[in-house]
Amino acid sequence: MSLPTVYNPQNVEEKWYQFWLEGRYFHAEVQAEAEPFCIVIPPxxxxxxxxxxxxxxxxxxxxxIRWRRMQGYNALWMPGTDHAGIATQAxxxxxxxxxxxxxxxLGREEFLKRVWAWKEQYGGTIIKQLKRLGASCDWERERFTMDEGxxxxxxxxxxxxxxxxxxxxGSYLINWCPKCHTTISDIEVEHEEKEGHLWHIRYPLADGTGFIExxxxxxxxxxxxxxxxxxxxxSRYHGMVGxxxxxxxxxxRIPIIADSYVDMSFGTGAVKVTPAHDINDFEMGLRHNLPQITVIGFNAEMTAEAGKFAGLDRYxxxxxxxxxxEQAGFLVExxxxxxxxxxxxxxxxxxxxxxxxxxxxxxxxxxxxxxEAAKNGDLxxxxxxxxxxxxxxxxNIRDWCISRQLWWGHRIPVWYCQDCNEVIAARTEPQTCPKCGSSRxxxxPDVLDTWFSSGLWPFSTLGWPQQTAELEHFYPTSVLVTGRDIxxxxxxRMIFMGLEVMKEVPFKQVLIHGLVLDKHGKKMSKSRPETIVDPMDVINQFGADTLRFTLATxxxxxQDQRFQMEKIEGSRNFCNKIWNAARFVLMHHEKEAAMEFPDSSQAALLHSFAVGATATLPEGWLTLADQWILTRLQTVTGEVTRLLERFDLGAAASTIYEFLWNxxxxxxxELSKPRLYQQENALDRRITQAVLARVLRQTLELLHPFMPFLTEEIWQAVPHQGESIMVAQWPQASENLTFQTAESEMNLVIEVIRALRNIRSEANLAPQKKVAAYFSASAERNAILERNIPYIANLAGLDEQHFLAETAPKPERSVSSVAAGITLFVPLAGLVDVAKEKERLGKELGQLENEIAKIEARISSPxxxxxxxxxVVAKEKVKLDTFREKAGKIKERLTQLDEA
Structure with a gap:
């Protein structure tokens, strides 16, 4: 199976999501023998x-959930939506x-019919969008906070x-929204810093001896x-109290009272007490048995208690x-x-x-x-x-006001007898008063706070109050993932409700993530539309995997994260990098498959190795590069699993990125190409293809939870076992594929290649220009270089190489570098016009020094x-450091040219 030239997410994502749904890969049934892993979606x-x-x-x-599913857990991601009382009614x-x-x-009954109709017509938008994102919820179990259960x-x-x-x-001071016409809880009040005023007012003493401000x-x-x-x-008010x-x-006439709540440093140290309009004043009023006078009503207009101001808007x-x-002389400032x-x-x-x-x-x-659950480690x-x-x-919690003056929501199951005032709380609607027998x-009329029902979510979605098999198997759930803001x-609320009702915490762990901020590190706001990024726009343009990987990394x-479109571009480039690598692997796999390979047992062994079986290849089949990449794969596999276990998902994604890309x-x-392109040894080509395929497939499986669509598309094309990457076995590190010395030896080779490439780059040599290299190192390091010269010569553009003792003199007219304890020399005679190169570098250095002087002057200016x-200041300092480093390298290069 070949892949198209260009990766197009739109051609991939809907196809595979439908494939997963039809295969019921998201669905979880109760399996008594399987270890459950359950997440409930924040509805x-x-x-x-x-x-x-x-x-x-x-x-x-x-x-x-995808990771645990691949690990073999009975993984359930329970989806659903919240009825959102205030928002939906609005x-x-x-x-x-x-x-x-x-x-x-309309009246209550007809209005609620309208709300249900609206919910059925428009309420599924976010579920459809979650599916576009790739969410592998068990949609067969989708719940709604106002469904029957x-x-x-x-x-x-x-x-x-x-x-x-x-x-x-009871009667208590609550938070009232004059626009939504309902109470809201303390934590639903967002406190915003605003510019206002502090009015200083004189209150005359009743005995005529002065005033208090x-x-x-x-x-x-x-x-x-x-x-x-x-x-x-x-002490300022001693003698005034009473x-x-x-x-x-x-x-x-009102009294002067003493209360330790008062902040002596605020204002004048004397505060007015209005028990009906401030929570702290309310509690102070209770302590001192003060009357409660309501002067602002539920419509935010002044009441009759406000005297001549009655009927006015509060402002x-x-x-x-x-x-x-001010006119009466009471206003001080x-x-x-x-x-x-x-x-x-x-x-x-x-x-x-x-x-x-x-x-x-x-x-x-x-x-x-x-x-106690948090303190003793249950949570x-x-x-x-x-x-x-x-x-x-x-x-420091206060009692929770759970009633809301709405029609949409769970109506409070309490009835009032109109004849004897009996209060009746019941599970089903009573027909008569149990006290007086009245049917009136x-x-x-109120409904319950939306958070009351969502507080029951971890067990109500699993069938409680019925004792279902799902409740027995999946409760308590495994982990809750949510933002720090809720x-x-x-x-x-879920924790104390779970402990009260189920006598167990509703989840064992709570993974708290930060907020997504704009590129300047500020909250995205409706008041600043330019700061808002619509994720559906990103998915439509770049694909869901690109968005997911950007957010994950x-x-x-x-911690909060800044969302920048540059990061989206980087993730899109990563998708393309993987796609092109896969096309390279598949091109050679298909090309080789079309050629006759006489040894069927060797072919079967290599295929088994490629698809991930525990096959062991004969000694001598694997090159150093093969051993190195397989060893690195085992290390990365173990590291990604370890990071996921500790919920460091961003680091896990970055680890895969670094391995795949670099x-x-x-x-x-690049190291494999000479072996792939040679014609003499078909077995060597097949071995290289098998290693390429195995490493790609296993890395795709590590990447799948982060990029489900791209990985499924490629996985289906490369040699594999099973129906879907979704249910492939999660990779495990293998000691059989860990080669003890391969990593250190290949790291030395890579460092040397990089150093030689840097010399070529600094000398401005064309890629096709071959050079000679001299290596001055210990006998042990020279031996490593000698046996790996094919890699070095191919990737560093060498046409000859010489090995020197550590004490050998520097070859004439050469530039040098040090890498992995090895001194490298590249003679420039005949390769570079030294005078012209020095002139070019001198001009570049002069331009850099001018820029450095400008930035230094700018930064030093108060x-x-x-x-x-x-x-902006920080950006200029970074630029200055970069220019200084660049100038230093040019000076070093000029020194080397002087010596050459």
Whole structure:
């Protein structure tokens, strides 16, 4: 089977993905005797499209699942999508708005029908895109967080927690999004640094003896102040604690209290306390039994409690209130102030903390086992430093508000009796009140936080609350792969839910990867469209393997990576390099196969060797180059496996890259050509072809988890065993193919060839110009060179060679270099016009020295070094070092020419 001249991903990827699906290679059945390896996909939003974060996350998961599958594990990658309560409802409401309708016009039942219809029509986009990426999920088991089984799991967990007293309903300060019209949890609030102001306001003492000055970033909330607080150790306010002040504009008497929460160094050291609009004030209010006055409503407009400002937008109220404070003489000063402002993670609207009656989960009893699991080693974070972040959040966790004011989602399974106010939590809808017998029951209108259902994902997708064979076999799952940005959103919740429900951690290891940043190291942002790279554009232009390999090689354990199109070009070039190498191997394989080879037993042995059987070739069949590349292959095989075991996927990919590009393509193929092209010995040609094929095939198998499509296409063409590379046995290092001295000997030969090539390059010699070389070394090294002269002469362009003792004088009119403890001399007489070469090098040196002087002057200038961006300064310094190194080499070369 031959390969086309040019690799075209579009001709390959769809073909092989369909082949894998039809062969059911992604599917895993319960096999009691097999060791399971299971990953659950972080369920993407059903509304979503693939972005680079998804592409990285799912590429890493696919690498692991393909690798373990090849190792013989019963590998299951469980896929599915999340119903994404806020995002999905918002999409459908946008569609309704274009029709001039709202959800209230339709009513809840009809609106939900619309949402389900929207989900069926548009909800599969990201799944299709994951398939384009090459994700080998078990699509036959695809789940949805609102399918029948997951919904049953949600109700069951809610009832269990409720019955244990861990779910309760109460009035508490929550994060309210005025645009999405729902609560969101603390970790869904994104805090963004913004330029604002700090208003200093005088609050007159009620006894007329003076005033106390407070500083605030939100003056509109002062309308709901119920106290002023100072630190108990702040000497400035001794004697004031216990007194009252008159709240400006509202003319309400409020107390001065002492609380250690107050930061004496912030502002004036005195703070206004608004329990209904700030979480810290809320808790301070509870400690001091302060009233809660809500002056901003759920529509972000001022309430009746705000007096004459009622009905105003919160920011318009701020503007008018500040004007009145200034006119009345209460405003002392306004200073610029940068502070963190809470934004809704969905719509970027500024969050409004409000007191509301909501459903909560008591977190301390759930957090304690989750903390212990990380401390006792039941759960491992990779890299380990994320354990501290995880523990820090759980050890300071607040109760979790799980109710959302939405219609799309898992409706809270609680009903209220309209006659006796009984609260009924039930797994199925009750028909009558168990207390009074009334049939007038109304279900709670709210739905559960989306993260409640996704927190059950590792066991709900395996069939719980039913005790299925899948649950028994695959739970706990093996590893979770996810980004550092959802440790709190999702990872911690799965852990405490798994421990609560299943009494085991949901996964043994958590692999945390970083974020994909733009080329400047900043987060890609919708506000800066030019920074966003659509992975589907990359796949359409360059192929999925190119994108996957770029993302894989860019990742280091837990670190963010910068996405640069130059790296995409590099991965595309790597694909082409492999393709061309494979075409070379197959061209010679097919050419030789067409020629008669009389010894069938030798042919069978070589074929067996090529396809990876444990065949051992007779002594003397393998050249040094053969032994070297086979030894390096065993080392690389062991190293890649070791790196994958420790989840250093980027280093594993780079190891394969270096081996394939540099050692196999750039060196071994070149070293093998004289043996391939000679006509005298057919056996030698066949041996070389078998080594070329074996090394290529085995390296493709190592590369397959990273580049599934390209490797399948080539693997099917080269000698192999089996139906698909996907289920080929993962390579193992073989001692029989490790030759102890081959690596050191070939490394010496390669260093010598490189040194000779450098001399030729510096002397500006044409490739076809042959040279003589003198080698001055120990007897042992000279012996190695002598037996490998065919390699050296062929790749360094030698027509004669001489071996000298280490103490031998330098040959006349020659340039020298040292490599691997060997001094090399190349006479230039008759090869180079020394005078012209010196003139050329002198001009080049002069240009370099001019550039060096310019850069040195630029860097030493304060206006540049202090004002230019750091990356620009660093780039100039790198350029300076490069030019200096180049100039040094030219000076050394001129010295050698003077001596020649």
């Amino acid at each position: 993407p939003n059903v509304t979503g499209v693939l972005h680079l974060g998804h592409a990285l996350d799912n590429t890493l998961q696919d690498i692991l 999409k459908v409401e946008e569609t309704l708005a274009k029709e001039g309708l709202s959800k209230y016009d 997951c919904s049953a799991a949600v109700r069951e967990v809610f009832l269990r927690l409720y019955e244990r007293g861990l779910i309760y309903r 407070v500083a605030t970033t939100r003056p509109e909330t002062m309308l709901g102040d119920t106290a002023v607080a100072v630190h108990p150790e702040d 007194k009252e002040v008159i709240l400006p504009i509202m003319n309400r 318009e109220c701020r503007k008018r209130l500040v004007e009145e404070l 306004v200073e610029s102030h940068t502070h963190a402002v809470g934004q809704c993670y969905r719509c970027d609207t500024t969050i409004e903390p409000l007191i509301s009656k909501q459903w909560f989960v008591k977190m301390k009893p759930l957090a304690e086992p989750a903390i 491992e974070f990779v890299p380990e430093r994320f354990t501290k972040i995880y523990l820090g959040w759980l050890e 029951l109304e279900q709670d 440790i709190f959103f999702w990872v911690a 860019g990742t280091a354990l837990g 050692e196999y393509c750039d060196w071994y193929i 206006s540049f070094s202090q004002k230019a961006p750091p990356e």
